[in-house]
Amino acid sequence: MKKNAYLHEFNILMDRKVYLPNVSGMLRAYAEAQPRIGGAYQFMPFLFVRQEPEKIARTWDNPSVLAFSSSMWNHQLNLTLARRARELFPEALIVFGGPHVPTRAEKLLEDYPFVDVAVRSEGEVTFADLLARFLEGKDFSGVDGIVYRDPVTNECVRTKDRSLVDINELPSPYLAGLYDEFLDRRGNVEYQVILETNRGCPFHCSFCAWGNSITKVRLFDIERIKREIDWVGEKQISYVFGADANFGMFPQDKRIAELFVEKKHQDGYPKVFRVCYGKNATDRIFEVAKLLEASKMTAGVTVSFQSTDPRTLILIGRSNIKIDTYRELLKRYRREGISVYTELVLGLPGETYESFARGIEEVFQAGLYDQVGIFLCEVLPNTEMDHPDYAELHGIETKRIELAETHAVRRQPGEVREYEDIVVSTRAMPREDWKRSVTLAWMAQTLHGLKLGFFIALYLFKRFGVRYTELFEHLIAEGADRDRFPVFAREYMFFAEYLEGLLSGKPQCVFLDEFGRISWQIEEATFLRLSGDLAEFCREFQVLVEKLLRERGIDFEPEEVREVVSYQLARSACMDPSRPREWRFSRNLPEYFDRLMRDLPTDIQKKPQTLAVAATDYGGKKGEFARQVIWYGRRDCRTLESATWY
Numbered sequence: 101m102k103k104n105a106y107l108h109e110f111n112i113l114m115d116r117k118v119y120l121p122n123v124s125g126m127l128r129a130y131a132e133a134q135p136r137i138g139g140a141y142q143f144m145p146f147l148f149v150r151q152e153p154e155k156i157a158r159t160w161d162n163p164s165v166l167a168f169s170s171s172m173w174n175h176q177l178n179l180t181l182a183r184r185a186r187e188l189f190p191e192a193l194i195v196f197g198g199p200h201v202p203t204r205a206e207k208l209l210e211d212y213p214f215v216d217v218a219v220r221s222e223g224e225v226t227f228a229d230l231l232a233r234f235l236e237g238k239d240f241s242g243v244d245g246i247v248y249r250d251p252v253t254n255e256c257v258r259t260k261d262r263s264l265v266d267i268n269e270l271p272s273p274y275l276a277g278l279y280d281e282f283l284d285r286r287g288n289v290e291y292q293v294i295l296e297t298n299r300g301c302p303f304h305c306s307f308c309a310w311g312n313s314i315t316k317v318r319l320f321d322i323e324r325i326k327r328e329i330d331w332v333g334e335k336q337i338s339y340v341f342g343a344d345a346n347f348g349m350f351p352q353d354k355r356i357a358e359l360f361v362e363k364k365h366q367d368g369y370p371k372v373f374r375v376c377y378g379k380n381a382t383d384r385i386f387e388v389a390k391l392l393e394a395s396k397m398t399a400g401v402t403v404s405f406q407s408t409d410p411r412t413l414i415l416i417g418r419s420n421i422k423i424d425t426y427r428e429l430l431k432r433y434r435r436e437g438i439s440v441y442t443e444l445v446l447g448l449p450g451e452t453y454e455s456f457a458r459g460i461e462e463v464f465q466a467g468l469y470d471q472v473g474i475f476l477c478e479v480l481p482n483t484e485m486d487h488p489d490y491a492e493l494h495g496i497e498t499k500r501i502e503l504a505e506t507h508a509v510r511r512q513p514g515e516v517r518e519y520e521d522i523v524v525s526t527r528a529m530p531r532e533d534w535k536r537s538v539t540l541a542w543m544a545q546t547l548h549g550l551k552l553g554f555f556i557a558l559y560l561f562k563r564f565g566v567r568y569t570e571l572f573e574h575l576i577a578e579g580a581d582r583d584r585f586p587v588f589a590r591e592y593m594f595f596a597e598y599l600e601g602l603l604s605g606k607p608q609c610v611f612l613d614e615f616g617r618i619s620w621q622i623e624e625a626t627f628l629r630l631s632g633d634l635a636e637f638c639r640e641f642q643v644l645v646e647k648l649l650r651e652r653g654i655d656f657e658p659e660e661v662r663e664v665v666s667y668q669l670a671r672s673a674c675m676d677p678s679r680p681r682e683w684r685f686s687r688n689l690p691e692y693f694d695r696l697m698r699d700l701p702t703d704i705q706k707k708p709q710t711l712a713v714a715a716t717d718y719g720g721k722k723g724e725f726a727r728q729v730i731w732y733g734r735r736d737c738r739t740l741e742s743a744t745w746y
């Protein structure tokens with residue numbers, strides 16, 4: 101009788117969307133292709149949708165092998181299940197692999213005696229070897245790339261490192277039909293696909309596990325990728341995520357983009373292909389982004405900095421493009437109508453409040469008009485940052501907080517909680533400065549990223565040279581006055597509670613029941629909460645701006661500021677179907693902002709103009725508004741209504 105083997109890889113449920121388990125598929129496809137294993141094991145349906153552990157455990161039918169792919173978002177559930185499996189099936193082999201297995205994998209076995217084997221680095225061949233050896237017993241001394249528990253002495257034994265395999269010898273789980281059983285009865289679940297086009301990253305950012313594990317990049321054959329893209333089209337998969345650390349870096353990436361575009365035109369699927377672009381933007385990335393954008397397969401391109409501070413960049417082992425190059429790139433992408441998404445990380449070693457604020461300022465002043473993503477620095481296992489010496493050197497203090505993934509469904513009572521470790525202070529950024537930085541990031545993302553104050557900030561900078569961060573700091577300092585600015589103060593209080601919550605272990609994302617069952621980042625939550633009070637918010641904004649200009653001794657026309665604030669209000673996405681579609685201005689503000697956004701010379705003149713706003717109708721449904729504008733629309737700035745002027 102065959103031995104039953106179970107593969108667990110629990111992915112995040114985002115409303116009704118979930119990724120098919122790519123790692124499990126790769127493991128099974130390779131193992132099953134080995135005659136000895138295929139004949140001896142029965143691979144059971146992948147377990148990848150989170151549920152209460154007992155419900156999952158009830159699906160096990162006399163398992164001989166239980167393998168767990170562990171990442172930050174499923175590690176605790178895996179441990180809970182593995183512990184239960186050991187109670188129920190004492191003879192079963194329990195194997196852990198994935199990015200959450202520590203470099204010193206012995207620790208996993210010491211801490212969790214129910215785990216038999218920890219797989220180090222990539223797992224396909226190792227897992228197959230394990231299965232083959234397990235047909236004879238639990239002596240895994242000949243299996244490279246693992247730490248296992250010796251069945252006689254109970255000691256942890258580390259075998260020698262496994263050399264990297266030729267990835268083109270690994271069968272594709274998609275082409276092997278391993279997901280067909282799920283796709284054939286998908287109901288209202290939307291399965292998303294992760295496609296590997298290559299493996300590895302040649303860079304070594306200290307906060308990232310990718311560049312600290314497999315640094316040699318190996319490419320999958322273009323023919324295989326083509327067949328996988330054909331499969332995606334045939335199976336009518338809407339969303340593909342490219343598991344590539346630096347898309348656009350290799351010549352074949354352009355061909356891959358062309359294949360996706362051809363498939364969409366031919367079959368209508370996939371509709372979307374998202375990927376992480378190479379960090380040092382090149383002409384090839386530009387060409388690739390143009391191709392994908394023209395077919396509406398992607399929402400812009402990523403040009404990330406993580407930090408602009410030279411000292412921090414040295415400490416994290418990263419080099420970026422120069423800010424002048426970035427400025428030119430932004431213009432180049434803008435000319436093609438391609439939005440740019442830029443990331444910064446808060447809490448990196450060496451970064452101070454001042455350098456962090458300077459980073460935001462530099463990126464915004466360079467002309468980033470699209471999206472900014474500012475992330476709290478997390479300490480991930482197997483990164484340089486996770487090493488005690490590195491943490492000690494940079495005074496890194498972390499806080500373990502509950503994990504609520506962005507746009508994911510709330511965990512149900514009885515479900516296992518997951519955790520992440522965020523940096524809450526460093527030697528360069530003490531706790532109070534960290535709190536100030538998080539507050540600044542919140543304000544910058546709400547007003548600039550989500551565009552609630554975008555035109556006002558742009559106007560102040562272009563017209564009077566008021567720095568973006570100067571405006572944000574002013575709003576933070578003055579907006580908390582409850583009597584004068586009740587809407588600002590309410591949101592400030594909401595944020596302040598959130599911040600305290602973070603420091604006591606609450607999640608980074610929050611739930612707003614009136615906007616649906618998924619979670620939101622804090623700035624998204626602020627945007628949604630303000631969407632019902634936009635007129636009052638803008639009125640307070642105007643008073644705050646006038647106060648700032650007066651304090652700076654800047655000569656300004658209050659009527660002009662009032663009209664700029666009106667322009668901001670007119671362009672902000674809103675649920676109210678009765679709001680005006682036409683807005684009249686005594687100055688040429690529609691033309692002024694239109695030209696600014698196209699990098700054309702412009703100035704403000706007294707010349708009446710009318711702005712005609714699209715005013716999208718969301719049928720009064722808050723959940724729909726939130727999904728369309730934020731979840732699906734954030735990257736291409738649907739928080740702004742499109743408009744024309746005359």
Ligand code: SF4
Nearest residue numbers: 301303305308311345
């Ligand atoms: S952050 Fe990006 S570039 Fe840096 S190591 Fe990770 S994957 Fe590579």
